[in-house]
Amino acid sequence: MPGVPGASSIKLIVSDVDGVWTDGKIIYLGEQREVKEFNVRDGLAVKLAQKCGIAVALITSRTSPALARRARELGIVELRQGAASKLEELERVAEKLAVTFDEILYAGDDLPDLAPMLRVAIAAAPSDAAPEVLDAAAWKLESRGGQGAFRELVERLLRERGEWQRLVEEFAGGKPEAQSI
């Protein structure tokens, strides 16, 4: 069923950072420096999605060098920091990567994420997202932001596409190609 939004149509996952990849803490060390806390299993999830041909992009209204490092480490296809409008930024990312909104899964946790979430194929939100955002999410995750929410959505996506079990078996077998993930 081409054109029908669903797990099999997704080509790109776009995620907010603070509150989705993190627990929403803004951590300052003195006046100048910023600390960011990510989740190691979210990182593996990025790698698993990519292995299945799904790209991962990040859009955030904030800016931090720590996030730039994490994004580079994980091979994030587009990192957009300092986004004034997440909807407009999403439109630019979609155009650049030549994907339509029907091929995008978007994860967000707060009001500025509402506009993109209401327009993509699948919207997902951590369990501790703002109530209005949870209402707008087709996928209401069981995990909190920074505590596996992104991992959970990738696992759900790959399960619905029938790709998860094969990945697990590759890990269990200890095959080198699995380990390089």
Place this chain on the structure above:
Amino acid sequence: MPGVPGASSIKLIVSDVDGVWTDGKIIYLGEQREVKEFNVRDGLAVKLAQKCGIAVALITSRTSPALARRARELGIVELRQGAASKLEELERVAEKLAVTFDEILYAGDDLPDLAPMLRVAIAAAPSDAAPEVLDAAAWKLESRGGQGAFRELVERLLRERGEWQRLVEEFAGGKPEAQSI
């Protein structure tokens, strides 16, 4: 009903920092430097309050450059660090901003906040505040300090003033004026 304390009369929100904007952790890096952990959704709450014409001030008995940065980032109208007496500091802030105690909502979590809380229009406390402080709070919040307590009180204030739903709809519509918040 002019002079009657209530949500519609509030012109200024004054908040303690440690235990309200944070979870109460005092974080030292070696002898010299201090880390502070804020909440991204509390930050949006400040912006939403300001958009509705309500200023936000902070009074704390401690002093840290990290807080100065966060306050500047959010457009905090008055940041008073190193306050020996929170009640006296609140009196000075009120006088400077030309607001009365009947127009102030004060949020605190521990015994030094008791004196101001007993004298303002609305006193609020996070769910993990000291018992005596919770007793003194008209608004006993469901969220813990640093985990959305400040966001919750702003949302409650704006709901009681009938301004919350409009803000949500602006976000959902993706209107630029909403995104710039």
Place this chain on the structure above:
Amino acid sequence: MPGVPGASSIKLIVSDVDGVWTDGKIIYLGEQREVKEFNVRDGLAVKLAQKCGIAVALITSRTSPALARRARELGIVELRQGAASKLEELERVAEKLAVTFDEILYAGDDLPDLAPMLRVAIAAAPSDAAPEVLDAAAWKLESRGGQGAFRELVERLLRERGEWQRLVEEFAGGKPEAQSI
């Protein structure tokens, strides 16, 4: 009843640090630097105990500049870092301060704290202490280490001595002498 161990006899509170004043996290920034996370309400508890004439000392088997700063900030009477034997260190502290074990309240969370806990007037442990340590504690606290355990024990001590309510009333009154705590 002189000589009977109890709240009214306590002249000194001695506490372990990691797992009592903190949640037990050992935080390293690279090879060289260490971060420590304390609790702002534990800090006020130290000040309240001191105001009631009870000194506070710390004994820890570890060493960090961050702890030295926090101890100095709070007026800790004795800070003993790098203690090989907590019992022997406690004996040295008691001798120096001229207090007997019957006048000491000791708070600990793990096996190295057992020996001092079994010998002082009152032993206290956070709710997440090792089971053997909780067994040895007369005061089994409801709070976890780093999340108010030390504050809880000071409050319990001052309540049993009949001094807590007066302190709260001073704070509520906004009297300068209360604020300077």
Place this chain on the structure above:
Amino acid sequence: MPGVPGASSIKLIVSDVDGVWTDGKIIYLGEQREVKEFNVRDGLAVKLAQKCGIAVALITSRTSPALARRARELGIVELRQGAASKLEELERVAEKLAVTFDEILYAGDDLPDLAPMLRVAIAAAPSDAAPEVLDAAAWKLESRGGQGAFRELVERLLRERGEWQRLVEEFAGGKPEAQSI
């Protein structure tokens, strides 16, 4: 019963780091520096295992100076960072230390740990491990990663070997040899 896998046969504990010794947070300070949060009671557990003649090794696919410091502090026998394949790395560690897989207890939390866990004598996983990893673990721990999971498995191992109670009594007695742990 030589050759039968079990607690009495274990000569080496091998553990993953992120998600077992930590809660899985990857913490960046700006572009360059990394923070790691360990658990003080896990540290004592390493010392207790060593005292009972059981070595502790760490295998991780990541690399951080903070971990190198913690491993050195605790006398970790082998620290393997940047491991592409945990199974192959485990084979190398076992060969170097002249232990067989029947003498190894392995603790892991995520899919890359599956291959070693399926091949050693005893596999353990924190309560918040990935479901597939928990399924593969003979010892499903009650503690979460970074919150005492490693301590719990060492205590269980030493209890099954009948060595735990003696250690506790040494601590209670305040014997110097106990304190030097």
